[in-house]
Amino acid sequence: MRILHVLDHGLPLQSGYTFRTRAILKAQQARGWQVAAVTGPRYQPGGVAVEHIDGIDFHRTPALAKLPPVLTELHEIHAFSRRVAQVADAFQPDIIHAHSPVIDALAAMRVARARRTPLVYEIRAFWEDAAVGNGTGTEGSLRYKAIRALETWAVRRADAVSVICEGLRRDLVSRGIPAEKIMVSPNGVDLSLFGEPPAPDLALAESLGIANAEVIGFIGSFYDYEGLDDLIAAMPMLVAQRPAAHLVLVGGGPMEAALRAQAEASPVARHIHFVGRVPHGEVERYYSLIDVLAYPRKDMRLTDLVTPLKPLEAMAQRRLVAASNVGGHRELIRDGETGTLFAAGDPAAIAAALAGLLADRGSWEARRVRGRAFVESERNWAVNVGRYEPVYRKLTGGGVSPGSWLRPPVSA
Template sequence: MTRILHILDHSLPMHSGYTFRTRAILKAQQALGFEVRGVTGLRHTAGGPCVEEADGLRFHRTEGSVSGPPGWREWREIGRFAQGIESVVRDWRPDILHAHSPALCGQAALRVARRHGLPLVYEIRAFWEDAAVGNGTGSEGSLRYRLTRALESRVVQRADAVVTICEGLRRDLVDRGTPESKITVMPNGVDLSLFGSPPDRDAALARDLGFETGGKSCPVIGFIGSFYDYEGLDVLIEAMPALVARHADARLLLVGGGPREAALRAQAENSPAADAIRFVGRVPHHEVERYYALCDVMAYPRKRSRLTDLVTPLKPLEAMAQGKLVAASDVGGHRELIADGKTGTLFAPDDPAACAAALAGLLADRVHWNSYRTAGRNHVETRHDWRTNAGRYQDVYQMLSHISLPRGIVAAA
């Protein structure tokens, strides 16, 4: 049985978009007949044993810590992570190393792959220098930005195969000089086994949040996720007075937290539509579906930036899988996922008036809600189901070398 060792920034039992995509990949590969494990670096901050089982998956932890000035500290981190990977390679003897961004993971894996003559797949989920700009921890063009980009380019150049999650990232790598034949697009996907019948609307919770007027349910716009600036939640809050002017009973539900939470709460308190906006903070993962069930429309008003134009988010796909209407800003990452007027509604980014008009139009168009929901669910099932998309990995692995596929698997022509 072919063994794949995944090299990861962090993993379950931590919860993030990164760990959920990792879980989906590893579970789908197990179903295809591969034997899989993961090894995490020093940025996996959850306590636990050095070898940990989570959701039926085995993860090895790199132990220790590093210090020093920026740059030197990261180089030490790569070295320590390489030692952790090396330990798993010696004990478990994988056939392929599959590293996932950031480039620190890729560089650590590259050292071990070359030392042991193993093929290396490097998978890019986002350019982390752009993600740092987006979440406010970096600035475009800074020394750190340029060094991170240079390290990523080095790993891409030396890896045996490269995987990206979307066309935007693929095009950027090609523009940098990466051969197109070296890159495979593995779209963001949803494990549909986790999205069966959505739970019923919790009437008591809806009443507690003020989502009923005159005994009738209010239409609810929802966002569930992290409150980063690039998500554009300030645009959504600014759009609410115009939306309420057209739909007096409309409500906005914001679930989650993050760096922008305090500023967003202050903005909402000072809004003319303050009474229509509800913050509930972070909720346990098992509670998230209760809040999804309250929402009619999931809104994703991302601002235009390199990050949002290049990278496809996971949340709109999860919303479609749950039969929710989707309204999103017209940035590159959303255009890869949403067909305007068919599977959702797109509106001009960074424009509260356009956001309000799109949401108001969607709320007024109830006659087409079922067609939107059906088209969205079908889109996820046909193009973003992990059970199908994960089969592309076997083609990537087969191309690398003499590796034999697990019994029962046939590489695509």
Template sequence: MTRVLHILDHSLPLQSGYTFRTRAILKSQQAAGMDVRGITGLRHHAGPDNRHGGPAAEEIDGLTFHRTTGTSSGPAGMREWREITRFAEAIDRVIDQWRPDVLHAHSPALCGLAAMRAARKHTIPLVYEIRAFWEDAAVGNLTGREGSLKYRATRALENRVVAGADAVFTICHGLRDDLVGRGFSAGKIGISPNGVDMALFGDPGPRDDALAQRLGIGALAGPGSTGFGPVIGFIGSFYDYEGLDDLIAAMPRLRTRQPGAKLLLVGGGPMDAALRQQAAASPAADAIIFTGRVPHDVVDSYYSLIDILAYPRKQSRLTDLVTPLKPLEAMAQGRIVAASDVGGHKELISDGVTGTLFVADDPAAIADALADLADNRADWDQMRARALAHVQTHHDWARNICRYQSVYQHLIDRGTDGILSRAA
């Protein structure tokens, strides 16, 4: 039985796209007969108050996660190297205790650098997986600036890990092509696309009419109905790059063609206050509903109210290179999806086939695309079926983990000088 130790920035019980992808990978590998564990660095926080601490290891949802304890301090640069050192030492201890066959590190580069130290010390193959370039994510989150010293330093660290790993995976073609453009061998870099655990998705549950009543959404729209729907929805984090300001700006124009249209925004984040202020000043203010963050175990009730899931990401280096998870989850639930035509969405959605793509950064284009979708409800059942089939065929973790297994075995058989033969 192959033992794989996953090196992670953070994990369950925290909830994020990062932790949900991690859970899906580990649970699918378990189901395939592999022995897996995870270890998190100092940036994983325990408890509702986000303090460091908690147990040195814990089992969550049948998965074992080891923790790196302590803190790191000092000036920028020195603090990060101390963080990497503590993380590498924690990985060393798990290796001595558990004896994994492969280390599988997941971005950011700090995880990769700590794993690289441990892999060299113990002569264990290292696989490094890039989910996003974190320097670009910082720009998208408005916490960094493209071309700054920190941006360039983060990129340089990423390059160092890619060069030092025995095999590399990215989640999409955009990231892989960017690395090849930097001079890295295409044969070393495979693709493990974003996916969903299809075992978690069955037929969509019934509409929660009581919740709809509390939110003031009204009755579910149907073909030929007037005065109600469609309900346009977004469920996730409110970051600037998500383009929710454009979605809000599209509502007055949308309501000229669909007078009963509502916008349901579920979640929160850095742009929350600005978006609420924009919505309050909109001529369509009465049709825009904010719920705030909701517990994960009731999210399905909010999904049940939404006719069209909208993902209006702004065009940027981040959104062109990275594929998001949320549209795949929506398609797996049999939902209609509309998204901007950034590169990350184009890898997931075929316009007019599995969903609708509209021009990014253009509220008028958003409004027209959503209105057109609402006018063509008769096509929705077929679009839902095609989208679900696409996810089942190309984005089911039960199938996708085979990409990892073949690479793991290749590296184990060849030793740490093994090179990834194209697995994507």
């Protein structure tokens, strides 16, 4: 089996998107399948045509000059499609597997139609909702509706669709997409990357001023939807109950300046520590210091539909997890068993949940064991990747109906 993956971006960039991609491709290679990847024109790691990283060939699409809105996207689709076609001519894939955003599916669709190669479209989040989540879009706007309609059109014409969670599957079914066309390939982790948790880095703890502290931590990107402002707002109430509690925030992003200003104005400012971005190889040192990983995502369409990767990575490393009770978290966390859930957008509820967890140290080890066992049995990529095989086999054995590509997009 030869699978060509069409991606927005890839390694060596470090992100949840690239970690999932790497896990899928490495697990497919471990099954004996041949894989290659093409990344889009928006991602330029250095101007090279091909990079061989971690045993995977990443073919790059040249950068493009900026044009007015809409024309830019059309130009990108055309150029990306041309690059995918070049790689497909050399690689001769049995399956073209495009990953969101929808612009990738549209570029891959042209090539799949021309080659009569089956197309699988994998959706990790809806592009229009992701734009709302990161502050570059508005729900219900004309652009939002147009992208949603285009997404629906692309899903209807792909030969099979993969989504990362039940929330996305239910949304597509509500749009009239046949349920049997959609497979769920949930977020998972490559357990080969996670050995025994490292011993606490005492020197690092001393340097941060958190030696002997009860440490709440967040490691990731600082987007508004992550709810870190609610977590900072909870800290005075948490410290009132647990005077040794400290918050460590590792990462950066659009909300960083606002969050730093909020923390500086907090009456417990000395209990809140910003580390900034750190090299990926250094992240484990910070994990070693954190007692509870907190994920206080806000309640909105994006977080209700999409499951994040970070809580699974934390469980794989036998860390305690506390998160808001949005839909994406409820698919991952069993309250009181593998983690703790609290009301989204409610600093008092966050403080109460964290205080209760910090006070119940006797339950920690059992929760860590259950969290790790959940990942091993249900969210391990060595197992998860097998979900693709029956879809791939059906498509390569049954062929493609070319008529499905020919109808123009309609509003949804």
